Amino acid sequence: MAKNGFFSKIGSGSTGGSDSSDVDVNQLPIDKGDTTRRLELMDNFEQSGLIWFWATDASGKLIYLSDRAAQQVGKPIDELLGRFLSSLFTPDEDDDPDKPSRPLAFLLSARNSISELPVRVNTDASALSWSISGKPQFDEEEKFIGYRGSAKDITAERERQRDASRMAQFDSLTGLANRHRMNKRLTSILTAYKSAKRSCALMMLDLDRFKQVNDTLGHPAGDELLKQVAQRLERIIGQHGEIGRLGGDEFQVILPDVDDRGQLGDFAHRIIQMVSQPYSVAGSRAIIGTSVGIAIAPYDGVEQEELVSAADLALYSAKGGGRGQYRFYSSDLKDGAKLRKQIEEDLRDALDAGQIELHYQPIVQLETQQLSGFEALMRWNHPDRGWISPAMFIPIAEETNIINDLGEWALQQGCKDAANWPCDARVAINVSANQFSTTDLPSIVSRALSSTGLDPERLELELTESVFVADPKATQDTFTALKKLGVRLALDDFGTGYSSLGYLRNAPFDKIKIDQSFVRGATEDDNNNAAIISAIVSLAEALDMETVAEGVEALDELDLVKERGASHVQGHVFSQALSPDEVLERLNKGNIDYDPVGPAKHRSERKTVFRNIGVIHEDHRYQVMLRNLSKTGARIEGLLDVPVGTDLVLDLGDGQLVVSTVRRSKGYSQGLEFETPLISDGAEGLCTRHRISPYALAAAGMPLAALPEGSYMLVGNNRADGPKSRPRFLEVDLTKMGGRAA
Ligand code: C2E
Ligand code: MG
Ligand code: MG
Numbered sequence: 001m002a003k004n005g006f007f008s009k010i011g012s013g014s015t016g017g018s019d020s021s022d023v024d025v026n027q028l029p030i031d032k033g034d035t036t037r038r039l040e041l042m043d044n045f046e047q048s049g050l051i052w053f054w055a056t057d058a059s060g061k062l063i064y065l066s067d068r069a070a071q072q073v074g075k076p077i078d079e080l081l082g083r084f085l086s087s088l089f090t091p092d093e094d095d096d097p098d099k100p101s102r103p104l105a106f107l108l109s110a111r112n113s114i115s116e117l118p119v120r121v122n123t124d125a126s127a128l129s130w131s132i133s134g135k136p137q138f139d140e141e142e143k144f145i146g147y148r149g150s151a152k153d154i155t156a157e158r159e160r161q162r163d164a165s166r167m168a169q170f171d172s173l174t175g176l177a178n179r180h181r182m183n184k185r186l187t188s189i190l191t192a193y194k195s196a197k198r199s200c201a202l203m204m205l206d207l208d209r210f211k212q213v214n215d216t217l218g219h220p221a222g223d224e225l226l227k228q229v230a231q232r233l234e235r236i237i238g239q240h241g242e243i244g245r246l247g248g249d250e251f252q253v254i255l256p257d258v259d260d261r262g263q264l265g266d267f268a269h270r271i272i273q274m275v276s277q278p279y280s281v282a283g284s285r286a287i288i289g290t291s292v293g294i295a296i297a298p299y300d301g302v303e304q305e306e307l308v309s310a311a312d313l314a315l316y317s318a319k320g321g322g323r324g325q326y327r328f329y330s331s332d333l334k335d336g337a338k339l340r341k342q343i344e345e346d347l348r349d350a351l352d353a354g355q356i357e358l359h360y361q362p363i364v365q366l367e368t369q370q371l372s373g374f375e376a377l378m379r380w381n382h383p384d385r386g387w388i389s390p391a392m393f394i395p396i397a398e399e400t401n402i403i404n405d406l407g408e409w410a411l412q413q414g415c416k417d418a419a420n421w422p423c424d425a426r427v428a429i430n431v432s433a434n435q436f437s438t439t440d441l442p443s444i445v446s447r448a449l450s451s452t453g454l455d456p457e458r459l460e461l462e463l464t465e466s467v468f469v470a471d472p473k474a475t476q477d478t479f480t481a482l483k484k485l486g487v488r489l490a491l492d493d494f495g496t497g498y499s500s501l502g503y504l505r506n507a508p509f510d511k512i513k514i515d516q517s518f519v520r521g522a523t524e525d526d527n528n529n530a531a532i533i534s535a536i537v538s539l540a541e542a543l544d545m546e547t548v549a550e551g552v553e554a555l556d557e558l559d560l561v562k563e564r565g566a567s568h569v570q571g572h573v574f575s576q577a578l579s580p581d582e583v584l585e586r587l588n589k590g591n592i593d594y595d596p597v598g599p600a601k602h603r604s605e606r607k608t609v610f611r612n613i614g615v616i617h618e619d620h621r622y623q624v625m626l627r628n629l630s631k632t633g634a635r636i637e638g639l640l641d642v643p644v645g646t647d648l649v650l651d652l653g654d655g656q657l658v659v660s661t662v663r664r665s666k667g668y669s670q671g672l673e674f675e676t677p678l679i680s681d682g683a684e685g686l687c688t689r690h691r692i693s694p695y696a697l698a699a700a701g702m703p704l705a706a707l708p709e710g711s712y713m714l715v716g717n718n719r720a721d722g723p724k725s726r727p728r729f730l731e732v733d734l735t736k737m738g739g740r741a742a
Contacts, residue, residue: 049153054134056085056146060108069151073123085147089119092129092158104132111136111144118154129158171245173223174230182244182252187304189256190297194704197695199259200297202307203268204315205233207249207275208289208323209433209469216437216471221282228281229288232274252311259296261328262679262689268292268326276324287469291318292326294682298694299655300329301706310706313337318682322395326682330654331709344396346382351402351409355381358413359577363428363548363570364594366562371592373426373460375570376414377577378406398434407435408444415452415459417580422587426458428490433466437474442481449485456486462513464492468503476506483508490548494536504543512540514566516551523556523602530560537565554602573598614651615639620727621651627669631677631686634660637669640730648672655691655707668732 030037046053052066062085070077073088080088086105107114114134121128134149169181177185186202193200207229214222226249233243233251241255258264275290293315301307310329316337318327327333350356360374380388397403410429418427435441449456461482468475482489490511491504495518504512514536522529533549540547549561552571561569574594578586611626615636624638634650642648644665650658650672658678664671678686691707698704 052151053149054085054132054151055148056108058144058146060084060086060146062088063146072128072153073121075123088122089130089132090122092118092120108147114147114149118158127155128153129155174227174245176230176234176251177242177244179244179246179252182242182246182254183304183308185242185244186254186307189254190302190304190307193256193297194302197693198257199299199693200307201255201258201264202295202297202311203253203255203264203271204293204308204311205251205253205271205275205290206315206319207251208291208319209466210249210288212434212437212466212469213281213286213288216469216474217282217284217286221284221286224281225279225286225288228279229275229290232277233271236271236274259299259691260689261294261296261681261687264294264296264328265326265679265682268294268682272324272326284471285468287466289324291315291323293318293329294326295329298704299691299707302694302704306706316340319399320395321683328681328687330681330687331707340396343388343393344400347380347393347397347400347402350380350382351405355383356406356409357381357579358410358417359579360417360427360583361570361577362575362594363426363568364574365568366566369594369596371425371594372568373428373458374418374583375428375462375577376410376417376430378410378430379577394432398432401434403432403434404439407432408439411444411448412451415448415454417583418458419452419454421584422590423592424455424458425587425592426460426488427454428460428462430462430492433464433469436463436467436478437469437471441478442485445482445487446485449487457488460488460490460511462490462492465494465503468507479508493550495532504539504545509543509545511546511548511568512536513548513550513570514561516571519549519551519557519561519571520553521602523554523560530564533561533564533566541565554599555596556601558596558598613653616649616651616657617646617728619725622727622729622731624731626650626652629678629686631674631679633663633671633673634658635669635671638732639670640668640732641665642670642729652688654709656688657692658688 025037030041032038045051046066047068049068052069053064054062054066054069055064057063062081062083065077065080067077070080073080086103086108089104091103104114104117104119107117113136114132116131116133118129118131121130130151131154132149132151134147137145137148139145169178170176171178186200189200210222210225213225226245229251230243230245233253237243237253237255240258241253244252244254246252255264255267271292272290275288279286279288293311293313295301295307295310295314297307300310313333314327314329317333318325320336320340321327357379358376359379360376362371363373363375364370365372378390378394380390380393382388394403394406397406411431414427414429418425431441445459445461448454449459479489488510489508490513491507491509492513493515494512496515514533518529518532518536521527522533537547546568547566548568548570549566550570552558552561552569552573554573557571558569558573573596612623613626613636615622615624622639624636627635627637636650642662642665644662646662648660648662650660652658659675660672661675662670663673676689679689681687694702694704694707697707
């Protein structure tokens with residue numbers, strides 16, 4: 001029987017309840033007064049290890065601890081006795097940092113009862129968790145003499161709990177926080193920041209072309225890719241913020257204390273670049289991209305839900321603008337998103353309703369200035385909205401898989417039209433990467449050829465570099481099968497993607513199409529487009545391929561691409577896309593010669609805008625027309641004779657104020673220089689780095705809310721007590737002057 005237990009010690013000297021020697025006392029019921037046998041019972045219990053006991057003196061130092069407990073801690077009992085109980089444990093933080101537990105020392109010094117308090121044992125051995133309970137003890141004079149208590153080992157249970165809560169809060173694939181945890185974190189950050197008047201940015205990311213990797217390389221490869229994306233994001237974001245995976249290929253980043261849109265735009269740009277570098281998964285090379293939507297609290301949303309939906313909307317708009325872009329939230333995105341949803345719905349029926357047509361843009365051989373073929377370009381004649389550009393609806397079709405039906409139809413229709421032409425001009429059909437990798441393209445092409453009787457030599461398929469995203473073996477097989485059919489292949493939009501020379505070496509292209517972004521503006525000296533065109537042309541010549549310069553509009557551009565050696569040109573300088581009837585009419589006349597028509601020189605697009613904005617001067621707000629807008633300045637119309645050197649504040653709406661100085665002034669028109677330059681909004685537009693803070697508006701008496709739409713400057717003539725001075729400038733309503741002044 002245990003002789004050195006807690007209870008034996010305290011109980012030593014007390015007498016047993018029975019001393020009869022001829023009866024086996026062990027067989028008798030245990031009397032309450034039989035302290036010896038009751039202590040034996042307790043000792044047994046203590047020895048079982050199911051529970052341990054401890055005691056402290058009045059100062060909180062340990063004066064007793066069960067042997068088995070000391071054994072588990074891995075220290076001799078003598079080393080533990082005499083130490084403060086509170087020094088042996090640290091509070092066992094829940095995984096939830098928002099809910100800290102009360103420290104033991106506090107409970108002890110307040111002489112509170114302790115009930116099943118989870119603690120971590122301070123030990124060099126492996127992590128131990130105990131649950132401790134205890135009650136303060138007092139002598140007859142009500143003097144505190146210390147604690148008596150129990151403890152038990154809950155290590156295994158706590159580990160199970162922690163695992164479960166990890167699973168509930170983290171994504172098991174990437175180890176990043178999951179949607180649940182991100183929502184909780186964002187809510188608690190925003191709540192805390194509201195009172196501290198701090199800002200917080202939220203980025204939503206959605207991978208581009210991830211579905212294609214999943215579909216062609218398989219789900220395990222897709223999983224591997226997601227892991228690598230998570231690692232890259234962690235490397236870029238590091239300590240700056242928190243990253244989560246919300247599910248699928250959606251990620252979220254919380255960036256506390258950032259509201260500079262210039263900084264955020266740079267950051268988003270870096271993320272896009274990093275994610276777009278090639279990956280090596282399942283023995284293949286995979287290339288994806290990402291789109292990013294950005295919203296900032298409190299400007300775009302004060303509460304979690306509001307901010308998330310703003311960032312979502314920005315992401316949606318980034319995706320709609322093409323791939324690999326970022327967008328800031330702005331209030332007018334709501335209309336864009338509605339429009340896109342509507343278009344997505346209408347697109348499902350467009351083909352069956354006969355609203356889709358193919359138009360044909362001539363491709364002209366430069367040496368002879370004669371027609372070599374036509375590129376088929378899709379046109380959608382929407383019953384309410386009129387003509388919708390493929391640049392708008394093709395990306396939507398690609399996301400929703402409608403592209404495969406549209407693509408098959410285009411092949412069929414293009415071959416049919418071309419078979420009816422009275423000459424053997426070629427027809428080029430655009431094939432989406434999606435269609436290339438997820439459908440049996442060679443069979444579809446073969447059916448189109450046999451049902452229309454078109455000579456395969458006359459059919460050219462335009463592919464973009466994104467077809468190389470897929471499984472290289474499958475890609476190669478498709479190429480081989482297509483070449484076997486005898487059709488020609490063109491690499492479209494060359495230079496805009498990854499432009500890997502490796503692709504060109506291995507793929508059997510007959511033609512490279514130089515993207516219009518290199519042609520447009522190539523005649524200006526602020527870029528090296530001309531050198532790039534030369535490089536592409538000599539590469540193509542070395543590989544025995546033709547080159548088409550796309551988007552040639554001006555005569556000087558035509559001269560340049562000719563001089564740089566392009567073999568073909570497609571652009572407005574020769575012709576826009578023609579309807580099937582117009583093509584037939586021209587071909588029936590036997591007219592295949594083309595003369596260039598267009599402006600002599602390419603002129604860089606100056607952004608002309610017609611937008612009503614506010615101008616603030618002193619205590620007054622005026623309404624003016626914003627004309628040219630650039631990063632560093634603007635031209636406004638509508639104020640009479642504002643002296644050069646006057647400082648004005650432009651209110652561009654949505655809380656964007658721009659401090660500027662009048663540099664030129666003539667009649668109703670002023671040229672302004674901005675104090676700090678505007679930045680790109682990720683799309684074509686410009687925006688300010690900073691906006692009026694909703695905290696400042698709240699301080700001025702407005703309720704704390706995301707920035708309301710439009711302009712709302714609290715200046716004199718908006719104030720209840722009226723302006724303090726007279727306006728200095730005469731405001732002229734330009735709409736009544738036919739929109740032109742000065
Ligand atoms: P893309 O294949 O690069 O087609 C060339 C685009 O440049 C066409 O725009 C054409 O109208 C335009 N373009 C040609 N010359 C000039 C010029 O001198 N100046 C200007 N500003 N533009 C010029 P479009 O028709 O809007 O088509 C846009 C894109 O939509 C195409 O780019 C192609 O990627 C896609 N697309 C069009 N039709 C189809 C189709 O049937 N299937 C698929 N998958 N994609 C298509
Ligand atoms: Mg094309
Ligand atoms: Mg192109």
